[in-house]
Amino acid sequence: MSEKVVSSGINGLDSVLGGGFPRGSLILLAGNPGTGKTVFSAQFLYRGAVNHDESGVYVNFCESRQTFYDNMKAFGFDFEKLEKEGKFRYLDLLAVREKAVSSILDLIIEEIGKIKAKRLVLDSYSALAQAFEKPFETRIIVQTIFSRITRQFECTTLILAEVPVGKENIGLGMEEFVADGILMLKKDIELLLRELVILKMRGVKVETIKLLFTLDGGFHVFPPLTISMIKEPEKKFEIIPHGKEHFSTGIQDLDNILGERLKAGNFNLLEIEPNVDFPTERLLRPTLCNFLNQGQGVIILLPQGLSGYVMKESLVPFVKQEFLQKNLKIIDYRYAGEEEIKDPCIVKLNGVSIRSEMRTLWRLNSDLRNKTNKPVFSIVGYDTIEYAYGEKEALKTLGEDVARIRNMGDIRFNVIRPTIYIANQLRALSHIHLLVKQIDGALFLRGIKPETPLLNISLETKDQYTRIKLTPLV
Ligand SMILES: Nc1ncnc2c1ncn2[C@@H]1O[C@H](COP(=O)(O)OP(=O)(O)O)[C@@H](O)[C@H]1O
Numbered sequence: 001m002s003e004k005v006v007s008s009g010i011n012g013l014d015s016v017l018g019g020g021f022p023r024g025s026l027i028l029l030a031g032n033p034g035t036g037k038t039v040f041s042a043q044f045l046y047r048g049a050v051n052h053d054e055s056g057v058y059v060n061f062c063e064s065r066q067t068f069y070d071n072m073k074a075f076g077f078d079f080e081k082l083e084k085e086g087k088f089r090y091l092d093l094l095a096v097r098e099k100a101v102s103s104i105l106d107l108i109i110e111e112i113g114k115i116k117a118k119r120l121v122l123d124s125y126s127a128l129a130q131a132f133e134k135p136f137e138t139r140i141i142v143q144t145i146f147s148r149i150t151r152q153f154e155c156t157t158l159i160l161a162e163v164p165v166g167k168e169n170i171g172l173g174m175e176e177f178v179a180d181g182i183l184m185l186k187k188d189i190e191l192l193l194r195e196l197v198i199l200k201m202r203g204v205k206v207e208t209i210k211l212l213f214t215l216d217g218g219f220h221v222f223p224p225l226t227i228s229m230i231k232e233p234e235k236k237f238e239i240i241p242h243g244k245e246h247f248s249t250g251i252q253d254l255d256n257i258l259g260e261r262l263k264a265g266n267f268n269l270l271e272i273e274p275n276v277d278f279p280t281e282r283l284l285r286p287t288l289c290n291f292l293n294q295g296q297g298v299i300i301l302l303p304q305g306l307s308g309y310v311m312k313e314s315l316v317p318f319v320k321q322e323f324l325q326k327n328l329k330i331i332d333y334r335y336a337g338e339e340e341i342k343d344p345c346i347v348k349l350n351g352v353s354i355r356s357e358m359r360t361l362w363r364l365n366s367d368l369r370n371k372t373n374k375p376v377f378s379i380v381g382y383d384t385i386e387y388a389y390g391e392k393e394a395l396k397t398l399g400e401d402v403a404r405i406r407n408m409g410d411i412r413f414n415v416i417r418p419t420i421y422i423a424n425q426l427r428a429l430s431h432i433h434l435l436v437k438q439i440d441g442a443l444f445l446r447g448i449k450p451e452t453p454l455l456n457i458s459l460e461t462k463d464q465y466t467r468i469k470l471t472p473l474v
Pocket residue numbers: 031032033034035036037038039040074075215216217218
């Protein structure tokens with residue numbers, strides 16, 4: 001880590017900030033009550049002391065020492081221990097009204113000196129302002145902290161600001177200009193979403209950055225999911241064996257959520273919201289690899305926006321050549337004047353008659369089942385079917401399609417964008433129903449059947465395996 005930045009201690013945030021907060025900067029952390037300001041700043045101090053050997057002082061004008069220590073224990077922060085090790089001091093200034101401005105400053109500076117603190121938290125500006133009758137007294141404190149403590153001692157400082165419920169702007173005045181960075185915490189009560197907004201940060205490109213976060217197990221930001229998050233090249237696919245009575249999706253976290261629901265004869269649905277820009281083939285890959293590598297037949301009638309070539313190439317490095325050539329069929333549409341493709345995995349349709357073309361799908365399915373003697377896993381882009389033949393034709397074929405999967409004991413995942421007409425019929429028929437959505441660049445999965453909280457999708461590379469991880473947002 002560069003000397004010029006200080007790790008925020010918040011999972012997922014440093015990379016967005018270009019390493020962390022500028023060393024010796026003053027950061028304003030604002031938000032309604034209960035949005036997580038105290039958790040954020042406590043974690044900043046705790047991780048700073050534990051991971052970076054930077055001691056810290058927490059100055060609180062409204063919460064007693066014991067309340068703070070007790071609340072923070074729930075997050076795994078043992079401040080009592082840190083205090084004993086001389087890495088932390090808690091300055092309780094509840095009785096601030098009786099003190100003069102200068103003596104408050106002396107107290108803070110004294111605490112900092114005692115442990116040579118490199119981090120300071122002031123909780124909160126709002127409580128401080130209430131304690132003084134004249135606004136300039138609060139300003140003197142902030143100014144002095146800024147010029148002496150923050151800059152002179154290179155003590156990175158967080159000043160918290162309580163934004164009254166119902167108000168959106170911070171509205172402190174001058175202090176917002178003094179601050180090197182302004183962070184705003186928000187909570188959407190209806191959707192149970194928590195959001196961190198970076199309004200300003202010295203050294204970071206000026207644009208509003210929004211990041212979803214959770215307080216579960218500590219303050220944890222969900223950064224935008226991009227393919228470039230894969231730190232090392234992935235080389236292998238790790239098989240997850242199927243159970244006796246159920247199948248594995250190839251994603252351990254998803255299997256845990258589904259229990260043993262994925263069974264032969266299931267007709268399932270995966271909806272991908274229109275704004276999701278993460279490649280579909282990358283999302284489907286673990287499941288496809290897991291079936292193919294266990295010698296099962298796989299059929300893909302391509303969802304919109306996927307090409308047969310891209311789909312196949314994304315599987316090549318992870319599936320045994322033999323299985324790929326024999327057991328994979330990708331159904332694509334032939335466009336007028338398009339050249340013949342000689343790939344045995346790719347079957348081209350004309351989009352002329354839904355009857356004959358669904359029959360092609362069903363025939364490929366039974367051929368593969370007979371050949372492998374195992375249930376066949378198929379992915380069908382019903383959006384493609386609806387676009388090619390229209391809503392009525394797609395609906396007519398649906399009943400027979402479900403019956404075939406059930407009767408023959410195969411496994412189906414239909415993949416659609418939620419905007420198609422027959423979405424409701426597909427939802428009603430589905431055994432497992434999952435939804436993929438993107439919020440503030442981060443990717444989430446939500447189970448409708450079975451019902452789950454929003455699950456953040458991230459990629460984790462370890463020992464040449466890249467796994468999809470699902471973290472609940474609560
Ligand atoms: N152990 C815990 N795990 C997850 N969230 C918690 C836990 N304890 C409290 N919370 C949540 O933390 C929030 C309080 O955060 P806090 O940092 O005190 O807010 P602020 O300082 O902005 O008022 C509350 O919304 C509460 O629901």
